[in-house]
Amino acid sequence: MRTDICERFGIEYPIFGFTPSEHVAAAITRAGGMGVLGCVRFNEADELEEVLNWMDENTDGKPYGVDIVMPAKIPTEGTTMDLDALIPAEHRAFVDRTLNDLGVPPLATGHAHAVGVLGWLHSVARSHVDVALKHPIKLIANALGSPPKDIIDQSHEHGVPVAALAGAVSHARHHVENGVDIVIAQGYEAGGHTGEIASMVLVPEIVDAVGDDTVVLAAGGIGSGRQIAAALALGAQGVWMGSYWLTCSEYKLGSAAGGLSATQRALLAATSSDTVRTRIFSGKPARLLKTKWTEAWSKPDAPSPLPMPLQNILVGEAHARIAASADPEVVAMPVGQIVGRMNEIRSVADVMTGLIAEFDAAATRITKAAN
């Protein structure tokens, strides 16, 4: 499994793996893909610095990247306190009542609850970029829109290409105009923030729209070698996988005693029908695992989710409480429709070996059909 971008990025396989876990990201890189570390969970630049030092020591000199979240359009400077004041009491009451109804206990006194909130702010994301560019990163991706022009310029000055996710042709064109090097065409079936157009239609549309100078990766619904072959058939030069790594053995976030986390147990049990695209996670449509938490927000008494970033702040403590309660029936987790195929815990290396073998079998089938 090899395309033109392998040489350009110094990778063995055109598989880009997004994950918030440095252990998973490093394992993807070591297995010949491009591990891309999600940075939104780091509130402080020092935390990220420490983790990137660990990445440098555990990737055998092979390439890795980082993913930041810089929404293009929201006014996010100011203190958390300022933003807190914009959240209606009705919304807070609904969250409290729902958590109570679902049996999710309050956090222990003194437990930090703002996890993941500050990483959405531009000031924090810029500090992530500054830190990351001091490391030998080979990619900066932005999960929401084009990064600001000065960030793109700063990355290019360091020789680091920039990637951005697109859920429609118009987003992709906008990215290219802004100087983005790699467009990640993310279909409806993807986990997290996603649009309404499915990969089968979106990927070739974006490939045709951006022209030959822009690399297109396919994202959304990919967790097998057949799907990678399909992505390349559609014209992508590689794939971007996110959800599938959540049930890898190296993924330890949220697991208390080294065993499976409640989230992982929920993911292993879910079918492809057990996701929902909703604004409750961040204020923008994102696909989540369907659980009692997402169901509560779809009931008639539930308020409409707030715009980004207010919704994320509203549910920040709820997410921390849900994580601490460790109940597989009450989980707040972005994941794509590929969750139906995430049915066992496997190592990253084992997953990668399987992807490549199945890709080869699919390619053989296509080659035969063409002759």
Place this chain on the structure above:
Amino acid sequence: MRTDICERFGIEYPIFGFTPSEHVAAAITRAGGMGVLGCVRFNEADELEEVLNWMDENTDGKPYGVDIVMPAKIPTEGTTMDLDALIPAEHRAFVDRTLNDLGVPPLATGHAHAVGVLGWLHSVARSHVDVALKHPIKLIANALGSPPKDIIDQSHEHGVPVAALAGAVSHARHHVENGVDIVIAQGYEAGGHTGEIASMVLVPEIVDAVGDDTVVLAAGGIGSGRQIAAALALGAQGVWMGSYWLTCSEYKLGSAAGGLSATQRALLAATSSDTVRTRIFSGKPARLLKTKWTEAWSKPDAPSPLPMPLQNILVGEAHARIAASADPEVVAMPVGQIVGRMNEIRSVADVMTGLIAEFDAAATRITKAAN
């Protein structure tokens, strides 16, 4: 472009083309695919008989099929009058008010308005089967659920295989248990009745679920050779295309003077973002072209659509009025997200040639990536 099913069905390419137009269906068959004529528009068996006689004369002895609509679960016997009584006055008032607001005139006196309504009833669909089996058809497909067991048996006695659409693995398993020979895995991106799981995820799930004895065709979002290659990569043995034929030059339904119909003009102008999945067409979720008509139903004052078949009866006259008014901004038409690639009127033969050439190019790319 050739798979194992080509020999079984006596076709040159594994492309199944569903269309309500006998001119398009015959052209697909003549071009080496399997034209499948949609029968729901025929209220009387005699009308279908006449059209199938025409098909026999215009398909050069090559194979074609028919598509009936037999919802598995609804009580549909009884007169139209019985069903009419179940439609709330509020719904009728909304439809009248909306058509008036959109400038859609009433039908001329005496104009039949029940087009397409009766074809949903089991008694009518059974008469379609009886008529069709007297012709040399090579396939009977059912667009909604498994056909009743006796219909499957009747088809098999005539040596005619049966196909059924599936939007989830559970549907596919149910079809196979009922004796269906061909499962059409129809993804979220498809036009008409469709589920929530996108093709990239759905097709391999269904391929793995039904086993080797059942043929799987991929449907949803397919209108290019790259997408056919992707479908085969995902494990399908062929594709089922519906939307894409609506802008073929042979498609004349709804065009008054032989020029483009208002629907075709609307389809040519639409992007992949211009569809909506809604229950307003039939009572079950179906993807339609987004127009002022669908937008009216999504406003806060709109009633909830009725269950099948009441919604179809409710909007039957509205569809006839909309068709007669010939306004491209007020159209009621099922179409998939592939509509964004339907940008010119082409002959069926030209479309087929393009599909095959692009498939070959995609296959060459995959073959290279695997070596």
